[in-house]
Amino acid sequence: DQQVKQNSPSLSVQEGRISILNCDYTNSMFDYFLWYKKYPAEGPTFLISISSIKDKNEDGRFTVFLNKSAKHLSLHIVPSQPGDSAVYFCAASAPREYGNKLVFGAGTILRVKS
């Protein structure tokens, strides 16, 4: 039973355009969400996060949007660069209920073409 779903296994985008990666969750207890980026042969690295009290968080070219009623979040990368090509994982947590656990989605492979 996947509580965090990334339904697009892969996404291909032209350099300079916007990349939009999507993530859905089922557990309404989740109140903190994170995106991680992973290059081949490396561990995942933290990218950006958002608390459920917000609907948007921005950091440079990266913006995460949260729609609590739809249990949906998305990561926007503008403009996309070839170096953004990686696997992106969405993760969710509920520290007050479940402690320090993160539940990850299966990941989306992003390819940015130059």
Place this chain on the structure above:
Amino acid sequence: DAGVIQSPRHEVTEMGQEVTLRCKPISGHNSLFWYRQTMMRGLELLIYFNNNVPIDDSGMPEDRFSAKMPNASFSTLKIQPSEPRDSAVYFCASKKTSISYNEQFFGPGTRLTVL
């Protein structure tokens, strides 16, 4: 400051052999997590520790898997006996327990191949 350190980076073994994966968390981090990444299931949490105590091992797939954290700077994940379906990349991550709403920091992973 050094990140999470994992060893070995690659392990190739034969079915039935014992495998031990090692992790050194970031200094000052008192929560440690073991994950397994596969193509089919993505990143799965196997077990995590707070202050060297196992808190949740519900993700450990079978009794063949065991994990220990004898002190704040070292943890092991052992598979005995190993099977081909255990082939995956195993990640260790750490964070500060006292800060709930923050990220985990991952090590580079150990790629395990069981023949």
